[in-house]
Amino acid sequence: MKIFVCLKQVPDTETKIKILPDQSGIDPAGIKWVMNPYDEYAVEEAIKFREKNPTAQVWAISMGPKARVSESLRTALAMGADEAIVINSVENTDALTTAKALSSVISSETGAHLIFSGKLSIDNNQSSVPQMVAEFLNLPHTSVVSKFEAGAENVTVERDVDGGAKEIVQMMTPALISANKGLNMPRYASLPGIMKAKKKVIKEIEFSSLGIAATEQKIKYSGYSLPQEKSPVKLLTGDVAAQANELIKLLRDEAKVL
Amino acid sequence: MSKILVFSEFQNNNLKRSSQELLQFAAKSGAESVIGFSLGSQAGANAAQMAHHGATEIHLSKDAGFDAYNPELFSAAAAEAIQKTGATIILASASALGKDLFPRVAAKLSCGVVSDGVEITIVGDDVKVKKPLYSGKCFATAAFENSSVKIVLMRANQLPVVAADTTKTANITEHNFAKPNLKTLIKEIVKGTSEKLDLTEANIIISGGRGLKEAGNFKMLNDLADVLGATVGATRAVVDAGWVGHSMQVGQTGKTVAPSLYIAVGLSGAIQHLAGMSGSKVIVAINSDANAPIFQKATYGIVGDAFEIIPKLTEEFKKALHG
Numbered sequence: 001m002k003i004f005v006c007l008k009q010v011p012d013t014e015t016k017i018k019i020l021p022d023q024s025g026i027d028p029a030g031i032k033w034v035m036n037p038y039d040e041y042a043v044e045e046a047i048k049f050r051e052k053n054p055t056a057q058v059w060a061i062s063m064g065p066k067a068r069v070s071e072s073l074r075t076a077l078a079m080g081a082d083e084a085i086v087i088n089s090v091e092n093t094d095a096l097t098t099a100k101a102l103s104s105v106i107s108s109e110t111g112a113h114l115i116f117s118g119k120l121s122i123d124n125n126q127s128s129v130p131q132m133v134a135e136f137l138n139l140p141h142t143s144v145v146s147k148f149e150a151g152a153e154n155v156t157v158e159r160d161v162d163g164g165a166k167e168i169v170q171m172m173t174p175a176l177i178s179a180n181k182g183l184n185m186p187r188y189a190s191l192p193g194i195m196k197a198k199k200k201v202i203k204e205i206e207f208s209s210l211g212i213a214a215t216e217q218k219i220k221y222s223g224y225s226l227p228q229e230k231s232p233v234k235l236l237t238g239d240v241a242a243q244a245n246e247l248i249k250l251l252r253d254e255a256k257v258l
Numbered sequence: 259m260s261k262i263l264v265f266s267e268f269q270n271n272n273l274k275r276s277s278q279e280l281l282q283f284a285a286k287s288g289a290e291s292v293i294g295f296s297l298g299s300q301a302g303a304n305a306a307q308m309a310h311h312g313a314t315e316i317h318l319s320k321d322a323g324f325d326a327y328n329p330e331l332f333s334a335a336a337a338e339a340i341q342k343t344g345a346t347i348i349l350a351s352a353s354a355l356g357k358d359l360f361p362r363v364a365a366k367l368s369c370g371v372v373s374d375g376v377e378i379t380i381v382g383d384d385v386k387v388k389k390p391l392y393s394g395k396c397f398a399t400a401a402f403e404n405s406s407v408k409i410v411l412m413r414a415n416q417l418p419v420v421a422a423d424t425t426k427t428a429n430i431t432e433h434n435f436a437k438p439n440l441k442t443l444i445k446e447i448v449k450g451t452s453e454k455l456d457l458t459e460a461n462i463i464i465s466g467g468r469g470l471k472e473a474g475n476f477k478m479l480n481d482l483a484d485v486l487g488a489t490v491g492a493t494r495a496v497v498d499a500g501w502v503g504h505s506m507q508v509g510q511t512g513k514t515v516a517p518s519l520y521i522a523v524g525l526s527g528a529i530q531h532l533a534g535m536s537g538s539k540v541i542v543a544i545n546s547d548a549n550a551p552i553f554q555k556a557t558y559g560i561v562g563d564a565f566e567i568i569p570k571l572t573e574e575f576k577k578a579l580h581g
Contacts, residue, residue: 011392013510013511013529013530013533014529014530015392015395016395016529017392017395017396019396026391026392026396037511038511094370095361095364095371096364096365096368096369096370096371099365122392122393122510122511123391123392124391125373125374125389125390125391125392125393125514126361126371126372126373126374127357127358127361127373128361128364128371128373129361130361131329131358131359131361131362131365132361132362132364132365134362135333135361135362135365135366136365139441140329140330140440140441140442141329141362141442142329142442143329143357143358144354144358146504156445160354160504160505161354161355162353162354162450162456162458162459163450163454163455163456163505164450164503164505164506165447165448165449165450166447166448166450167326167327167444167446167447167448168444168445168446168447168448169442169443169444169445170442170443170445171441171442171443172441172442175441180504181504181507181511181512182504215404216368216404217403217404218364218369218370218371218402218403218404218405219370219371219372219400219401219402219403219405220400220401220402220403221391221398221399221400221401222398222399222401223398223399224391224396224397224398225396225397225398226395226396226397227394227395227396227397227536227537230541230554230555230556230557231557233543233553233554233556233557233558233559234557234558234559235553235558235559235560235561236558236559236560240562240566240567240570241570241574243560243562243567243570244567244570244571244573244574245574247542247558247560247571248571248574248575248578250558251519251540251542251558252578255519255539255540255557255558257462257518257519257539257540258519258579
């Protein structure tokens, strides 16, 4: 019984994004790469499941330039994943291509019982790959999950929807779950875990060997730009009553947002 | 010339503002036809609203089986509707439902999907979408290639809405969509504690941070929010401290928002928080620390004690708005 975790490596949330002069992308210089924060919840939930089901094996899988992406897979191994696979590819494959590649590898490995992933990656902010993987593998999925319980032939999850509402969903296994914050508290890798992870062999698969046509790439980004610089803040002075009245006046007459 | 299909959502028997925006935009885009498409009993009862906002034809299923969202059921119906109507451009809101549903539809149709659009241009069959990346730290323009169907999920409040034209009508086609064997069962829907708009759809947001000192003091923000018809948000720090739920978190690991007015109270403006809200049109910062980074993003700022300013603001807004 295999539990797959699809994860992505992204710039750390502290990163200050800079744009390349030709606006074709972001400047990679100086970026610290980390595991996508939502994927940490996915790894943690997979390991928790294995702790209760010792016959299960946790397989972490990621796609991207292997030298870099392997670091995040090592993090997953250090947290407790059993095996790791890297699909070696160029940067910036779109969601459909990525999902095709992940599902092709997962299906050829066989034996998937559960697939976990983060609800979105904080770089492209698409929330697409998990649902696409589920569709390609013909599995049910629930996204944005903050509670997970496994039964014998099904799983019950809580999905966070708009306005703080929740949907309680039951899915037949195998199934795919995309994790929201709140699902669990991801563990830190232990020192023995880190040492062990260093020795593990990460299985390498070349993206080009999967036979996915270039025409499967559907979205192309260009014209990268930074948000417009704001004009300096207008500070309001006077006592509290004067500040309150001035603010209301500005919002109504100058900014016209009321 | 293209056919644009707008996936329309209803709430309390009203076409959601986000759907109104998309239908009105599609109606002005020069498309051959604007297809209003919706699923469930609310769609059946209120189909005419789609015409009032610009749909030239309406396709729907009144089946109450669609009243609760089920990804397998909805994705099969949406894919079938797209194929049957011959629509090549699909517009939907980047709501919880839209973001869950359309990637699955895109996989079925082997086409591209762009989520969280803030600007869109349609010229003939060509679709370009500006969207935030890295949670708003930068923007880029997404274009489609090798994609006969193009799916765009737009953020709410990005496109203008004018009053509905209730004289407009459109032909309604009812469908009996094929239902797949479901492996997903929706057992229960638990309503949120708040009846307010979700952060991602709110036009005014008031967010609080550690400067509020304790969870109970969020009441002060709720009071102001009630007067303004606003939704309350929060920083990661106070969500992690357990003061409020994660559904209220604004920022790179929370929600990315772009309201007309964002009032930041007692929050310094960590880079992850700024990423999630800097697309707001007008930002008001209220903080006791004049050096807080939030003032660099703010349109208007008040350096002072939130515990004095917020109650006073609430009182004055009440007078000004509800006289």
